[in-house]
Amino acid sequence: MMTEQPLALTQLWMKTVLTERGSLAEKLQTATQQHGLSIEEVVAAKRDLSAQTRLNIYASGYVARLLECMRADFPVLRRFTGESVFDAFAKAYIVTEPSHSPSLFDLGAGFPRFLEETKPANSEGIEELSALLDVPAEIARLERARTEVMRARGTEGDPSLTASFSPFEVFTSDLRVQATPCLRLLESKFSLVDFFDENQSQHPKQRPSFVAIGRADYHVHVKEIENWQFAFLRACESPVSAHVAARAAAEESGTEPSFVLAQLVLWLPVAVQFGFLIKEIPHGANRHHHNHE
Amino acid sequence: MKNSHHQRLGLPNLGLGVGLRNQHFAYLMRNDPQVDWFEIISENFIDNFGFARHVLERMASIRPIVMHGVSLSIGSTDPLDWNYLQSLKTLADFVQPRWISDHLCWTGVANVNTHDLLPLPLTEESLGHVVQRVRQVQDYLERPLILENPSTYLEFKESTLNEWEFLSELVNETGCGLLLDVNNVYVSSHNHGFDPEHYIRSLPHASIVQLHIAGPTDCGQYLVDTHDQPVPARVWRLYKLAQELTGGVSTLLEWDANIPDFPDLVLELRKAETVIQGVIPDAPLHQTVAQLVSNPVDFQLVSA
Numbered sequence: 054m055m056t057e058q059p060l061a062l063t064q065l066w067m068k069t070v071l072t073e074r075g076s077l078a079e080k081l082q083t084a085t086q087q088h089g090l091s092i093e094e095v096v097a098a099k100r101d102l103s104a105q106t107r108l109n110i111y112a113s114g115y116v117a118r119l120l121e122c123m124r125a126d127f128p129v130l131r132r133f134t135g136e137s138v139f140d141a142f143a144k145a146y147i148v149t150e151p152s153h154s155p156s157l158f159d160l161g162a163g164f165p166r167f168l169e170e171t172k173p174a175n176s177e178g179i180e181e182l183s184a185l186l187d188v189p190a191e192i193a194r195l196e197r198a199r200t201e202v203m204r205a206r207g208t209e210g211d212p213s214l215t216a217s218f219s220p221f222e223v224f225t226s227d228l229r230v231q232a233t234p235c236l237r238l239l240e241s242k243f244s245l246v247d248f249f250d251e252n253q254s255q256h257p258k259q260r261p262s263f264v265a266i267g268r269a270d271y272h273v274h275v276k277e278i279e280n281w282q283f284a285f286l287r288a289c290e291s292p293v294s295a296h297v298a299a300r301a302a303a304e305e306s307g308t309e310p311s312f313v314l315a316q317l318v319l320w321l322p323v324a325v326q327f328g329f330l331i332k333e334i335p336h337g338a339n340r341h342h343h344n345h346e
Numbered sequence: 347m348k349n350s351h352h353q354r355l356g357l358p359n360l361g362l363g364v365g366l367r368n369q370h371f372a373y374l375m376r377n378d379p380q381v382d383w384f385e386i387i388s389e390n391f392i393d394n395f396g397f398a399r400h401v402l403e404r405m406a407s408i409r410p411i412v413m414h415g416v417s418l419s420i421g422s423t424d425p426l427d428w429n430y431l432q433s434l435k436t437l438a439d440f441v442q443p444r445w446i447s448d449h450l451c452w453t454g455v456a457n458v459n460t461h462d463l464l465p466l467p468l469t470e471e472s473l474g475h476v477v478q479r480v481r482q483v484q485d486y487l488e489r490p491l492i493l494e495n496p497s498t499y500l501e502f503k504e505s506t507l508n509e510w511e512f513l514s515e516l517v518n519e520t521g522c523g524l525l526l527d528v529n530n531v532y533v534s535s536h537n538h539g540f541d542p543e544h545y546i547r548s549l550p551h552a553s554i555v556q557l558h559i560a561g562p563t564d565c566g567q568y569l570v571d572t573h574d575q576p577v578p579a580r581v582w583r584l585y586k587l588a589q590e591l592t593g594g595v596s597t598l599l600e601w602d603a604n605i606p607d608f609p610d611l612v613l614e615l616r617k618a619e620t621v622i623q624g625v626i627p628d629a630p631l632h633q634t635v636a637q638l639v640s641n642p643v644d645f646q647l648v649s650a
Contacts, residue, residue, distance in 0.1 A: 063467055067464065068458055072458060097505075102537070102568060106567065110570070111462060152458065154459060158389075203397075
């Protein structure tokens with residue numbers, strides 16, 4: 054008659070077998086060292102199917118299942134790196150940083166940082182190669198942001214929030230604007246946006262770029278924007294006078310406020326169309342101001 | 347199929363339903379759903395305010411919805427995740443589901459989520475642990491929890507109860523309901539060598555609220571719950587038995603990988619009607635030599 058193991062110990066043992074690095078034999082050795090249990094003590098062998106084979110269905114499935122999620126979340130990065138390199142990156146991430154969330158949506162959240170932290174050291178004297186090492190993390194950051202925008206609170210369902218601007222409304226002193234709750238802004242060292250087009254095979258070039266990701270009518274827009282537009286949208290994170298935001302954008306981008314205001318005549322309707330910007334929500338309107346995070 | 351109100355915990359027989367999946371969103375927004383009800387994976391819609399929420403709102407306005415979770419981890423020795431439960435309740439307030447279900451399993455421990463439905467040692471200790479947690483969850487959600495039997499690939503040496511005994515005791519102690527997955531019964535019975543009909547006959551039938559049907563895969567030495575094939579004849583026979591013993595409960599066809607177009611999915615679902623009349627489709631069990639992933643997660647992928 055064997056001694057009954059506490060449930061908690063059995064679960065810790067099995068968690069270790071599933072999530073540790075290495076072959077099944079190596080995982081089992083780690084689990085035995087950590088928890089003092091052997092597979093013979095835990096898993097029953099029946100019907101000519103060994104305990105190892107049974108346990109391996111779960112152990113091999115652990116990485117395979119989460120790898121499928123990573124592949125689905127980062128299709129552009131897969132295209133850039135190729136499947137085998139992507140899988141190596143993703144498996145290393147899965148084993149190094151196990152999921153702590155009930156939602157698979159959170160699984161890829163730390164992947165851009167992981168790629169950034171684990172990239173090879175820069176190659177001295179080969180600037181182009183060194184820069185290339187930064188591309189995977191930059192692509193992953195943009196893909197993650199796009200996924201977040203897909204699920205974030207947006208402006209759909211309330212037509213009053215997406216009313217367009219009349220062409221010269223920006224010159225009225227009381228026009229107040231704010232970014233949509235789903236807007237994400239990114240700066241990059243590379244021209245990433247074109248590479249997100251599936252038909253675009255040319256790799257991202259090394260040049261500074263500014264990206265806005267918004268959503269309108271449930272369609273996600275990933276657009277490269279000008280420096281002043283980036284600064285303007287950043288100034289609109291909270292409700293703000295368009296004139297105040299224009300002055301801030303001009304200062305940050307090294308242009309004149311009059312230039313920004315003149316450009317806004319044409320660009321504000323575009324920003325609304327792409328789900329970057331809305332007129333200020335009237336005080337007391339029923340609206341959630343926070344994203345899902 | 348009229349039942350007394352004591353059956354199914356007093357919950358309705360919703361008829362024939364399918365899972366609400368991304369792949370069918372565009373179709374469903376343009377066409378009649380053709381099914382009686384939808385089951386959603388709760389985690390796909392928690393904190394999701396995009397198109398998926400829009401589709402859910404539309405479907406919930408025209409069809410009953412049931413919330414089916416994969417992250418409750420009712421068997422884990424970690425503390426219950428109250429943040430998750432709060433999110434579940436918030437979603438339930440929005441969806442107004444007919445019931446909320448999850449699995450008799452644990453998904454992780456020590457704050458790690460494997461995102462798999464892992465088997466429990468079926469002992470008195472496990473039973474007491476799960477009983478106490480089911481009561482807590484039911485008190486919080488203010489409704490009975492409906493628990494599904496998982497597909498399993500291993501058994502623990504220390505287990506002293508059969509799964510049907512464990513589930514029956516759990517029902518007795520907590521008043522929870524059962525989501526009987528006849529495909530999982532078939533998969534586990536093959537993998538562990540028990541009689542699937544005996545399993546189904548031994549359950550408390552009045553507490554069975556819902557049935558799952560699906561197509562598994564024969565990997566040679568064992569069966570895997572792949573949810574990517576037509577329902578084989580052997581699973582249909584168990585389905586017929588379960589419907590006879592329960593007096594009729596809601597049926598849900600699970601198809602979560604290699605998902606067919608919606609009209610084809612409905613055709614597969616409709617076979618359930620002829621099965622109840624005694625006509626069993628002559629569908630073979632899918633076989634492969636490839637190593638497959640148990641409990642696939644395609645249905646949870648953002649870009650799927």
